[in-house]
Amino acid sequence: MLINLSDVFNTVGKTLETEIPVSGYSFEGSLGSYRLLKGDAFRIKAEGIGKGRAKVSGTAHLYFAGTCDRCLKEAPVEISISFEREFASPDFKSDDEDENEEIHEFMDGFKLDSDALLYDEITVNWPVKILCREDCRGLCPVCGHDLNEGDCGCDTFVPDPRMAVLSDIFHRD
Ligand SMILES: [Zn+2]
Ligand SMILES: [Zn+2]
8 A cells, every 4th residue: 555645744743644454464475475364454653754754653463374384383473563764755865875765665756655664574573483382392303293292202313324334334244
């Protein structure tokens, strides 16, 4: 959705609040597509701070359908978004090049691209690992048994390959 911030840019203290519905949303991450399980709307509040600039804050609390990296069971991915940053109209230029890039990111003229902003916020908050629980024991590498449900009794000891050569020599006769 494109949110027109023209009025906010023009007037100090002018605010604009909007809620972007997220139902049916899917996050297309670098590792796959994640369906939204539940979540409130993406709430955005913009306030004019003068000279074509706006302070924008946003919040969202989202749960995506994920899979545990260790045991492969379903594991919801909880994403909590809360940010506050500045955006600027196309005619405002900052002397600081980095700042200039930041305040015009996600801007399409006088309009803020909330989809691109939300996507970026989810990416930044996405966990490095998806786990069903912090101490998930994962699957047995031998038989695939879910070790959270108890031990399977498999010998998961991996012998040192150099020892295996020695063992062959001893067992030759
Ligand atoms: Zn797990
Ligand atoms: Zn096993």
